[in-house]
Amino acid sequence: MTDFLDLILEPLQEVFHAIRQFLPNLLAMLVILIIGILVARVLRAILVRFLTAIKFDSWSDRMGVTTLMRKSDLWAKPSLALGAILYWIMIIIALAMGMSALKIQAVDNLVSQFFMYLPRAFSAIMILLVGYMLTGFVSRAVLIAAVNSGYHYAKLLAEAIRLLLTVLVLAMVLEQLQVAPGIVLAAFSIIFGGIVLALAISFGVGGIDAAKRMIERETGEKRTEEPKDDVEHI
């Protein structure tokens, strides 16, 4: 009978013992989480105030960052959006730290992977931002140059350049994030190569006559430029 009771009580005791060992960890996690939320809120408030003071929203409006947000149907102020991003990053970090306080091996691995991934995510965001600005700048420059040169399809050309650069930037971002890098690289090579090939064929085939005329004109001019030989040879 005693053995039978032991059979029942032993697992229960083990569970109780595990819970007793686990409870301080859980408490530590909750404390870390609460402190993390508080710190996140304070940091968000400080960041938003700082950004408001330096007129970040106005700068974003002029630089096209707000336009980018609106295109994605995000209607918060840029400073508040940045505040929210910081807040959620802090919450995720606090959550990760809290979870590592649980001292569970699988969770520890996940947390370390997450922290290893952070620099890549940061680089991807930077590539996206700089790429967006550069794309806008180049597209605008092409538009102005094409309009000044009197091209009828200036806007189309500028939009095509914008599209190409956007594809390039997105490929770089996905590659940086290590999201199926092989597929991204292959897809990008196919798309980009395809576009360039299509352009080459269309210009090549469509411009045969023009190229022929140019070459003929060039060689004709050269022929007329050759000094005449006064002596006639038999």
Place this chain on the structure above:
Amino acid sequence: MADFYQTGIITTLHKLGKPSIERLEAELRDFSRNRPIALVLPSLYSEFEGPAMPGIVKELAKVNYLKEVILVLDKASEKEFQRVREFMSPISADVRIIHNDGKRITEIYETLARNGLETGHRGKGRSAWLAYGYVLARGLSDVIALHDCDIVNYNREMLARLCYPVASPTLDYVFCKGFYSRVTNKMHGRVTRLLVTPFVRSIQQLIGPHGFLLFLDSFRYPLSGEFSMTTDMARVNRIPWDWGLEVGSLAEVYRNYSPRRICQVDIAETYEHKHQELSPDDAEKGLMRMTIDICKSIFRTLASEGVVFSDGFFKSLSVAYLRCAEDTIMKYEADAAINGLAFDRHEEAKAVEAFTRAIMQASKAFMENPMGTPLIPNWNRVMSAIPGILDMLKKAVDMDNKSE
């Protein structure tokens, strides 16, 4: 209008005989292939609950030459906005509703404000300005027509006549203002009859002929809210957001274009809409507020043209105006008598006295703050300050019109 007299320095297009609406609309359909037309309707939700808007929508449903209809809805909740979308569905043209109180448009106003672009208080001026921005953002139309949404006796001929001069590629007008009489069993339109015309002529009496005053005096109904213009004009003109909207807009038209390219067109025998109270004792309400804003707008425009004002000038002006307005009352009394209209001379005289007080208040306000210009910046300046603003506006309106 029975006569064919050409008034002043702009062109007047009369209604002679019985022009066929079918012919007008057929020609407009042709014109709109090369010069697409947008109709802008600044409205309040309350106007959809009154008698005017159902009639307007019914008539617009028969119009087939409009490229787009942009309705700016003010003072409406989300539910009311959805109701208006449903209400406007019979119109065959592409209808877009700008929800002025929606979160996206509110954010657009905040974006403008934080970049130092003051759009003033809500009202017809601000609504019209925003609608022009949306028309520019879409880039689909070359002509913009605008009319109020409280016209009780609206018919599609009004719109056709309003659009025709600017839409026609052979006439070369850039701005066309509608005119009409406002008569029921008596004459309405006191501010135009008893204030603007005598006021403009009194100033001319004091300072002599002046281009802007001649221009203003050429309009048969300078305060009418109905006009059409090219989209280029919408890009360069600034718009007042106060009651000086009509006069201030004419001042901008005068500043930016030659009077040879401006016309006015007879759009209706008579025109009925809501009538404003005079409220002679309250300068912040009704026609008194309107009068003060109109006078300030004229003073400001003249000052910007180099006219020098002084206390003595304003004293003489109020006396000269009073005399001129009293003479005008006598003219209208005779006009009413021959047409069998009721005419309350005492009420008219009381209105003139109130207008005289308003002119003096406007003079004082102008002397205290001659730079107090309530003009919304033109879209060229706004685009220069915030390069992506038109994209943002387009996105905001398109998303509002997409969501359920």
